Amino acid sequence: NAGVTQTPKFRILKIGQSMTLQCTQDMNHNYMYWYRQDPGMGLKLIYYSVGAGITDKGEVPNGYNVSRSTTEDFPLRLELAAPSQTSVYFCASSYSSQGEAFFGQGTRLTVV
């Protein structure tokens, strides 16, 4: 079982560049999430989705965008990358809001 697949694993961006982090899950989960994790900090929710066609902002959405055209895919778009977006990004999915979340392997992003 693939679970949650997240790409790329590593990326270096220059200030002002854009990129898309890909996330796909094969567990037919309705709930999907994007988090960022900074050293010494808890996971911060960027965006989440409760089903195809439905997305909503989390705690730290500025500078990011998402879409959810299918149940499986939940890409995260970074526009005009800034050094403050240097972080580790995790995609996750769950069957319900009170259910176990399954995480992708993470993307280590550096903006220089």
Place this chain on the structure above:
Amino acid sequence: GQNIDQPTEMTATEGAIVQINCTYQTSGFNGLFWYQQHAGEAPTFLSYNVLDGLEEKGRFSSFLSRSKGYSYLLLKELQMKDSASYLCAALDSNYQLIWGAGTKLIIKP
């Protein structure tokens, strides 16, 4: 505001028992999660408590007191592979997870 507090780092000896505490303040409460995260890896689910009391799952147990806004994760018969960060997260009234910064557990032989 919403807040999760847990110790930054703990050290324990192989074969011993360790208790990692977590206190939470959230707007509403719909349960508490514990996740394990090895360095450089993704978090993996350990437990979910929504009712008061102790839930045991092999060497790991999790306790919740809703009235005190308190939970702990108990790890028994510690093994070297238990060296990891342990993340506490509370589900608020909007069913959003509020995450603690994690407790780094160091196991010594």
